[in-house]
Amino acid sequence: FLGIENLLTMVSVATSVPTACARWCPPNSSCVNSTACRCLPGFSASSGEVFTSPSDSCDDINECAPPAAVSCGKNAECLNTDRGYHCICTPGYELASGAPTFRNESENTCQDVDECQQKLRICKSHSICINTQGSYICQCLPGFKLNPRDPKLCTDVNECTPGSNPCHNSTHCFNLVGRYECRCRPGWKPIPGDPSSPKDIVCEDKDECSSGEHHCHNSTICTNTVGSYVCHCRRGWVPKPGFQNKKNTTICEEVSFPTWMPPPGIKSQRLSCFFHRLQDLRGNLRSVSVQSTIQDLIQEVGDLLEGPQDLENLSQSEQQFVATNLLLGLENALGWLGKALPIGAVTFSSSAGTVLSLEVQEQGYENITLIQNQTKMLLTWDTVHESGDSGPTVVGLLSTPGVGRFLAKAPLVLDTVEQAALHETHKGVLQELYHDLLSDVISAFISNKDPQNLRHPVTFIFQHETPEKAIIPGPREKVFCVFWEHGQNGSGHWATSGCRMVGTKDNSTICQCTHLSSFAILMAHYEVQDSALTVISYVGLSLSLLCLLLAVLTFLFCKAIHNTSTSLHLQLSICLFLAHLLFLTAIDRTEVLCSIIAGALHYLYLASFTWMLLEGLHLFLTARNLMAVNYSSVNKFMKKLMFPVGYGVPAVIVTISAVKANFHSLCLLQHSHGIVYRSNIAFYYARA
The missing domain is CATH 2.10.25.10 (Laminin)
Known part of the structure; x- marks a missing residue:
């Protein structure tokens, strides 16, 4: 009906439209006459259906909005x-x-x-499409979850994340696409009768050693561990170079006693017995434990040093040769045998005082400290363990008190820094150093590294005798940290290069060294040469010799004055002349002649004092007998008495001194002590 009504209206308008029409009608409108316009169907003006104002416009009517809202129905x-x-x-x-x-x-x-039917792949993989009223949803398959960024995409759920592991603690959780499985850890096996579901499996340890599933080398023994196994060396065996003990790939070799030959050219029955005993230890190594072998070796060394017997009769150079051989042989043997010891620290000792502290480590990061009765050694792990090194590392500290008697008189060689410091301090010419050994000789060693160039210094703390109680203080003293440097000929000397003293107290000294060897604490004594005193001594003694020579010639060839008194003066002059002459010519003699010269000077100066005593006695008796007019009897008495007493009594005293105290140990005629001897003549007389 609405369409017919519009059609009739348009026909009526067309029949009534005058010949004149308004030109100002807006869009979406039609002309009524020359003064009015009408909006087209679906449009309206603000002033009514027909409007005459040129300012009006035809706007679209919203039929979907109130009040004329059109109802379209449900959905x-x-x-x-x-x-x-x-x-x-x-x-x-x-x-x-x-x-x-x-x-x-x-x-x-x-x-x-139904979108799910219209588009079969509307949802992406690992999901299914579910239709809903007016829409659809993508539901993820089990083991997947929706991606927050894309509701159509499902991603895998990792059921094995920490905190949500659904597997038993005896298994490993393995995440798979859309699911997970629980599998036994390496070295484990399912418990018999366990459910077959891979999600509910429970496992137990597998004994690879008893089941034969291990891969240990035949030089090792298999030991089962929880979830695995290890291959460790048999007793008396050590890992080969490049292998570590207690690994699945360990390969071992039998421990053999290192070759240790006696020092050539040394004839000593006691030393031969010691090396014969070493051969027995080498032969018994397979039948006894390594601990027993090391203990027996320490005991044998202690017994040798406690009772050296004929070794004491060797020369100093031969004794030093023997000591060097002992120290080097012990370091080599103990470093090698120590590899067969279990991991940890152990101490060996002998009844003679020889003590060995060992620590065996495979890997570590802390400092290593070895402590003995009088010595402590501190070093870092990276100092002893080289990068890429394998196998256990042995760190040892050996104290051999008895070896000090062989090395005490060895020469001391200062490095250029120490020498320069002494010269700078005293501004003079230093005489030859002599020293005393304050501490025991200790040897520090490691098993698998060159100990001569360490990455970090090693610290030693020595406890030793108080110097004032150990020795007679000299005019110049200094404590040195020294090590034994062996030479090409097998002997050696004390040296200071590479070692420095950090601090010292009365009975404690701290040293740091950049290498390992045998170490000790020495108290060095030295004197600064006084050239003025030397000139005065030589000039004075030369004048004395001249005067004494003239006196001897006068008393000997001037017959007019011959009597008992001049005879006494003559013997006194002869003794003093020989003593001064011997002193001047014997200052720079070696120690071989020093003992003979010391005895001769002892005798000559004692004889001089004895002749002085006889002169005094003669003078006393002469004065007393002059009052009694009995002078001839005094002369007869003195002639019978003076020669037996003047030369006999000193000879007896020197002989007794030589028997009781060796002159070699009391020799003071070193170059640095010649003047001291002359000023201490009274010492010999007081001693007699």
Whole structure:
């Protein structure tokens, strides 16, 4: 009916339109006459259906909005258009006829659209499409979850993340695509009768050693551990170079006693017995434990040094040769045998005082400290363990008190820094150094590294005798940290290069060294040469010799004055002349002649004092007998007494002194002490 009404209106308007028409009619309108316009159907003006004002406009009527809201029905919505409107189904619905639009509720046949059937791959992998009223959802398969950024994409759920592991603690959780499995850890096996589901499996340790599933070398023994196994060396065996003990790939070799030959050219029955005993220890190594072999070796060394017997009769150079051989042989043997010891620290000692502290480590990062009764050694792990090094590392500290008697008189060689410091301090010419050994000789060694160039210094703390109680203080003293440097000929000397003293107290000294060897604390004594005193001594003694020579010639050849008194003066002059002459010519003699010269000077100066005593006695008796007019009897008495007493008594005293105290140990005629001897003549007389 609405269409017919519009048609009739248009016909009536067309028949009544005058010949004149308004030119100002706005868009979406038609001319009524020359003064009025009418909006087209679907449009309206603000002043009414027909308007005469040129300012009016025809605006679209929104049929979908109140008050003239059009009802499209359920699951549909009104859509306003230009000059009209139409109804459409909401998203997820469509008309049964398949038409895109309809006009009102009576034409509404909107029904749900099954998107899952229309688009089979509307959901991505690992999910299924589920249709809903007006829409659909993508539901993830078990073991997957929706991606927050894409609701159509499902990603795998990692059931094995920490804190949510659903497997038993005897198994490993393995995440798979959309699922997970629980598998036995390496070295474990499922418990018999365990459920077959891979999610509920429970495992127990597998004994690879008893089942024969291990891969240990035949030089090792298999030991089962929880979840695995280790291959460790047999007793008396050590890992080969490049292998570590207690690993699945360990390969071992039998420990053999290192070759240790006696020092050539040394004839000593006691030393031969010692090396014969070493041969027995080498032969018994397979039948006894390494601990027993090391203990026996320490005991044998202690017994040798405690009772050296004929070794004391060797020369100093031969004794030093023997000591060097002992120290080097012990370091080599103990470093090699120590590799067969279990990991940890152990101490060996002998009844003679020889003590060995060992620490065996495979890997570590802390400092290593070895402590003995009088010595402590501190070093870092990276000092002893080279990068890429394998196998256990042995660190040892050996104290051999008895070896000090062989090395005490060895020469001391100062490095250039120490020499320069002494010269700078005293501004003079230093005489030859002599020293005393304050501490025991200790040897520090490691098993698998060159100990001559360490990455970090090693610290030693020595406890030793208080110097004031150990020796007679000299005019110049200094404590040195020294090590035994062996030479090409097998002997050696004390040296200071590479070692420095950090600090010292009365009975404690701290040293740091950049190499390992045998160490000790020495108290060095030295004197600064006084050239003025030397000139005075030589000039004075030369004048004395001249005067004494003239006196001897006078008393000997001037017969007019011959009597008992001049005879006494003559013997005194002869003794003093020989003593001074011997002193001047014997200052720079070696120690071989020093003992003979010391005895001769002892005798000559004692004889001089004895002749002085006889002169005094003769003078006393002469004065007393002059009052009694009995002078001839005094002369007869003195002639009988003076020669037996003047030369006999000193000879007896010197002989007794030589028997009780060796002159070699009391020799003071070193170059640095010649003047001291002359000023201490009274010492010999007081001693007699």
